[in-house]
Amino acid sequence: MRDGNFKARWLFLIAYLVFALLPIYWMVNMSFKTNQEILSSFTLWPTEFTWANYKTIFTDPSWYSGYVNSLIYVGINTAISLTVALPAAYAFSRYRFLGDKHVFFWLLTNRMTPPAVFLLPFFQLYTTLGLMDTHIAVALAHLLFNVPLAVWILEGFMSGIPREIDETAYIDGYSFPRFFFTIFLPLIKAGVGVAAFFCFMFSWVELLLARTLTSVNAKPIVATMTRTVSASGMDWATLAAAGVLTIVPGAIVIWFVRHYIAKGFAMGRV
Amino acid sequence: MALIELDLAHAYGPNPRTDDDYALLPLKMAFRDGGAYALLGPSGCGKTTMLNIISGLLVPSQGTVRFDGRDVTRDSPQQRNIAQVFQFPVIYDTMTVAQNLAFPLRNRRVPEAEIRQRVGRIAEMLELSGQLDHRAAGLSADQKQKISLGRGLVRSDVSAVLFDEPLTVIDPHLKWQLRRKLKQIHHELKLTLIYVTHDQVEALTFADEVVVMSRGRAVQKGAAADLFERPAHTFVGHFIGSPGMNFLPAQAVRGGVLVNEQPLAFQEDRRLPEGPVKLGIRPEYLRLGQAGDGRSLPARVSRVQDIGTYFLLTCELGGHTLKSRLGAEAAPPAEGDTVHLRLLDAHTCFYRDEQLVEATA
């Protein structure tokens, strides 16, 4: 748009995009090679292109179950986060009440706590509750940072809707639930999408808590990937393929929310 | 200060074929040096497009723009020495009022002493002298618009000041103040001012000449009186005036017209080419007549509104709705009454294909 150093901008952008894609490209490259080829020669492109690594992952339950597990607890977490965050965000957006600012800030402080701090307590808590190695455990644990985030994002979007709409519905005789679901929610669709995206994102990528709280049954892909050493050495090829596959859901989700993604990062405050 | 001449058209795409492909249909127009003009029309009529072409923010797809004879079609706004005020106040938040006003001059490396002098003079004209050292971000909307305006006026060689619906965000009770201020500035500085608006009151009070636009076409350009008395197009008749002109289908015959098969005769020596026409008469001129005077037709009064300074009658005549403004002194008819409306009058206009048909004497 600014014509002056148009070319300079494009060069810089291209340079960054190359920087961004290079490591990923390298992993994709490796995922289509065999272990022998990886270890024996160095090529920018697979000389013997093979789908074998991906096949392994899709057919070996110990691999694909990792993805399934991850998707399950991420899904549960997103669902719970949104469900509890929506009414709370509405309250923060529309009303003043005793301690509202403090509660809001307290929610944010949870985002500031290092997960490492919760390692042991979580371990003990969930063992006591008998929830170790379950999807629900990880889903609940991730609520720690996702719920505050969801509340903050949704509040930002909700504050952009004029209060007159609420008042009109009230005068028209709508009950609160009916107003909320039939009128209000459709208006903040973008906000809900963005909040869901972020819940998905932060839950999908988190390792420490997910690994601590699971062992076999609910083992997420992030943990599975740490065990690729076998007798014949490091299984780079399969590891690379597994890595590529962890990026795929993310890429798909980004594509769907791409129009709102920038605004969402600003928590609707733009 | 400059004479601005336009001879151009602007199309959306590279190969315009129909009228719809044009944002601005081919037009030729001149804006006198030091004149105050308004571009008036509903949304989407092309007025902002024309403004942006004049300012240089947009290059027309065909044709030229000339300032004092010089072809500036491809020149930037800066090169044309244009000043523009937008719909919402555009100010530099981090600067004070004085720094805002000085900004265009600093960019041109004007000496500091001169900057101070000009900023002081403009600030006084705009009644901002008291706020010169305040941060611009903290002021009210109308003060911010004044700053926007001031940044345009502060340059001594500004060729024209363009306004794009600048009073949109201003509180109603402050609008008239700003309008008066604009007229004052026009009077003092004698700059060419071009003002875009969809509000006819704004246009008619501000400008010496108004360009009425509709769907990419400049329909009529003239002083307020002309637009009112002799609209060149039914659109102008309809758009200007509150309420707009009344229209009735009619048939022109020798010596008069037929409306609903009823003959009406011209009093003066007037002739229209025979055939179907549209009769247009403004509510202000639609008086009550008498049966048999040859110029009036009966109509049923469906509504009488007391506006305060006048009465607004809504009447039905042969399936058409007509409105009439009656002075407050006369006793108005009641609803349901039948009155005679004097359709033929010195102010009646006739239109064929929406264009004004000149009656030859």
Added chain:
Amino acid sequence: MNNHKPVNQKAWWLVLPVILCVAFSAVLPLMTVVNYSVQDIISPQRRVFVGTEWFVMVMRDSDLHLALWRQIQFSLAVLLIEIPLGIALALSMPAQGWRASVVLVIVALSLLIPWNVVGTIWQIFGRSDIGLLGHTLLKLGVDYSYTGNPEHAWWTVLIMDVWHWTPLVALLAYAGLRSIPDAYYQAARIDGASQWAVFRYIQLPKMRGVLMIAVLLRFMDSFMIYTEPFVLTGGGPGNATTFLSQYLTTKAVGQFDLGPAAAFSLIYFFIILLFCFVLYNWMQSLGTSDKEQGHA
């Protein structure tokens, strides 16, 4: 936030589910931590209240001092590189059209990669035998080794973080830029403003809000970083890339020193809280009058 909203104490009911969830996930564990931080758990049955003994011991630990110093250096470096780079990236990204979508997806991609995979990607990338970076550097004659050379390890971890998280800053800045109405740029052109003036007087001020979020988030997250450096270097060589989270995890899980670990956890949390509080207030004070003018 609270200008003309009605007071309604019943709103508490709406907030209750959130409070319960977060209390469960946060308050309960935190209470446990506080509990451990003031006790010496000799055995499950024998617990001795030791007051501030663990806190004192932890704060005297030289390993902690080193880890803290490393962490501060790292977080500062991260902020100094990622914020300007992110802004520059946002300025160069197209505003609309299909190009904008494609660029957006590529840029945002690194944010959605599980953190251990990020570590793995760079682990592979940096090896001299099978990694593009390592191999190329070797060919260029550089004796690059992120496992053996502490400086190389530092740089690799830093660049990995830049690669991973700059897009967050960029997307935030991008959102801020997109919210600027065209009229501002037009007015600047008319005023004869230079590119730099446009950036300094229009773009940067309008991005203040989102940049504040960016700085806070990046500071917090870099201060808490664990997975990526752990996967890449394991904290090594030696302690070269051992930051605070790893220090804590080793203490808590590896050595099972619950008391000191708990004490440090609280200290850790409060350090972040303090920094964020100070940072937040400082940025707020940079432009309080911005609130008055609202949105154009």
